[in-house]
Amino acid sequence: MAPHLKIDHVDKLFARGSVVTDVLSDITLTITKGEFVSIIGHSGCGKSTLLNIVAGLVQSTKGGVLLEGTEVNSPGPDRAVVFQNHSLLPWLTVYGNVRLAVDKVFAGAKSRAERHDWTMHKLALVQMAHAKDKRPAEISGGMKQRVGLARALAMEPKVLLLDEPFGALDALTRAHLQDSVMALHQKLGNTVLMITHDVDEAVLLSDRIVMMTNGPAARIGEVLEVPLARPRNRLELATNPTYLGCRKRVLEFLYERHRFVEAA
Amino acid sequence: MTVSIMKAAEAALAPSGAKLLRFRVPDLGSAKSRLLQALAAAATRLLPPLIMLALGLAVWEIACMKPGATLPGPSRIWADARDLIVDPFFNLGPQDIGLGWRVLKSLERVSVGYGIASVAGILIGALIGQSVWAMRGLDPIFQILRTVPPLAWLPISLAAFRDSQPSAIFVIFITAVWPIIINTAVGIRNIPQDYRNVALVLRLNHFEFFWKIMIPSAAPYIFTGLRIGIGLSWLAIVAAEMLTGGVGVGFFIWDAWNSSRLSDIVVALAYIGVVGFVLDRVVAAIATVVTRGTAAN
Ligand SMILES: Nc1ncnc2c1ncn2[C@@H]1O[C@H](COP(=O)(O)OP(=O)(O)OP(=O)(O)O)[C@@H](O)[C@H]1O
Numbered sequence A: 001m002a003p004h005l006k007i008d009h010v011d012k013l014f015a016r017g018s019v020v021t022d023v024l025s026d027i028t029l030t031i032t033k034g035e036f037v038s039i040i041g042h043s044g045c046g047k048s049t050l051l052n053i054v055a056g057l058v059q060s061t062k063g064g065v066l067l068e069g070t071e072v073n074s075p076g077p078d079r080a081v082v083f084q085n086h087s088l089l090p091w092l093t094v095y096g097n098v099r100l101a102v103d104k105v106f107a108g109a110k111s112r113a114e115r116h117d118w119t120m121h122k123l124a125l126v127q128m129a130h131a132k133d134k135r136p137a138e139i140s141g142g143m144k145q146r147v148g149l150a151r152a153l154a155m156e157p158k159v160l161l162l163d164e165p166f167g168a169l170d171a172l173t174r175a176h177l178q179d180s181v182m183a184l185h186q187k188l189g190n191t192v193l194m195i196t197h198d199v200d201e202a203v204l205l206s207d208r209i210v211m212m213t214n215g216p217a218a219r220i221g222e223v224l225e226v227p228l229a230r231p232r233n234r235l236e237l238a239t240n241p242t243y244l245g246c247r248k249r250v251l252e253f254l255y256e257r258h259r260f261v262e263a264a
Numbered sequence B: 001m002t003v004s005i006m007k008a009a010e011a012a013l014a015p016s017g018a019k020l021l022r023f024r025v026p027d028l029g030s031a032k033s034r035l036l037q038a039l040a041a042a043a044t045r046l047l048p049p050l051i052m053l054a055l056g057l058a059v060w061e062i063a064c065m066k067p068g069a070t071l072p073g074p075s076r077i078w079a080d081a082r083d084l085i086v087d088p089f090f091n092l093g094p095q096d097i098g099l100g101w102r103v104l105k106s107l108e109r110v111s112v113g114y115g116i117a118s119v120a121g122i123l124i125g126a127l128i129g130q131s132v133w134a135m136r137g138l139d140p141i142f143q144i145l146r147t148v149p150p151l152a153w154l155p156i157s158l159a160a161f162r163d164s165q166p167s168a169i170f171v172i173f174i175t176a177v178w179p180i181i182i183n184t185a186v187g188i189r190n191i192p193q194d195y196r197n198v199a200l201v202l203r204l205n206h207f208e209f210f211w212k213i214m215i216p217s218a219a220p221y222i223f224t225g226l227r228i229g230i231g232l233s234w235l236a237i238v239a240a241e242m243l244t245g246g247v248g249v250g251f252f253i254w255d256a257w258n259s260s261r262l263s264d265i266v267v268a269l270a271y272i273g274v275v276g277f278v279l280d281r282v283v284a285a286i287a288t289v290v291t292r293g294t295a296a297n
């Protein structure tokens, strides 16, 4: 299949005065349409930086990002991001947050009533329609991430970018949301690029896991295919040898070959 | 055995009994007790200032009782200026009108000057807050201009406008605008990167960014500036009117001084204080309503 998203020889240096930090080095990654790819690596290796480069929020120093064959280097709704800390606008309601995105993206394409239905539909997809008139401060952390996800889905992105979307949540809520994301991916067939530091999450959700080496100048150390049939069930997988094998491969990469070294 | 069963039964009964009680008591007396509570709360807030006011008036009265006192005591003021106190809105000819009318006239000037200052201050502040260099270059200048007393601007504005009405309005504008600019700029600088990222991903244009992200996000800061601004405006109008004349509470004080109506001046001071207090509270109330979303996070 033709590549849907291509990250092409991306390098990233941060320069501050005379101090130059080499964060990413020669990252090349091809993602096909409908694929779910996770990036895993230790804290500070440059995962967020890579995702932000794809989103267009950060410019690469060398190399570029191609989406459906055309280069993208500024942010846009075709690469919607679900941010780690939800980033909902606190003065808007749940509905208002999603509607803002819908109004902007479908300004000419949909009528007012259609945009309302679209917004409500996306909220229903993440089971948040009941809280549509609440403000972000009035809902739980898991609910905020659901709304963030609804907002991203509402833009009908070509690639959905998730930056540790469940990082700040407790284990139960996290599992619940992982199942939701899996179900949504199954149903909508989105192309997803997700950052995580959770091995189980990576194996459970992904078609491929991209493992990054430690910085500075982090590279892609290894790419692992996860040949598990979908739909996946976390309880059944707990004893599945393929699942356990994949899990072991990632753990070995992270904790033996590229152990986290404390910054001096 | 029996003992433990009894205990269990008691334990099972006790909570429901408590529930019953808790449901009954408010049913019978909830309205009454809530009213009493509200009254008590109002009393604790109102009584201390009322008592202090009464004490202050008494001390004042005693201090002004001795023959040859230069200032009138409360009873003299009541006798001299009763019409001004009891009826703010009488109208007995062009120069003999109630203080309420004069206050309204002053408020009209304030609303024009302050209104222009608000709009201009927010716009300029938003522009400056966007750019690090504008902030670095202009902030020290604004900090200096901010400290120029309102009346120091009056001669310049009289020279520029050659008319008292626009001059007074200009003085209010120039007094109120600095804190609004400075606070807005700080608020804009403090917009979290997350909100900017959302705007970038959505490709909001400048106009949408201003209305949908900047203003709501910086609202708490903007209102801090607006609240300082309204206080300064009210300070400035009284001073400006004393010098520029016309109908207004400031000129009223000047006029009363020239015709030695000291009691009238004291009444006017009370009016000015109360109106200033109300203005401050009105802006604060608008702020709490408008920023409830932002402040909650
Ligand atoms: N704007 C910047 N200027 C300079 N250095 C930066 C900047 N942003 C990130 N870095 C550096 O780049 C490196 C990678 O940061 P990044 O946030 O991408 O890590 P991460 O893998 O997402 O970490 P985490 O898992 O903790 O989120 C870090 O060492 C960080 O200090």
Ligand SMILES: [Mg+2]
Pocket (backbone or CB within 6 Å): A047, A048, A049
């Ligand atoms: Mg990160």
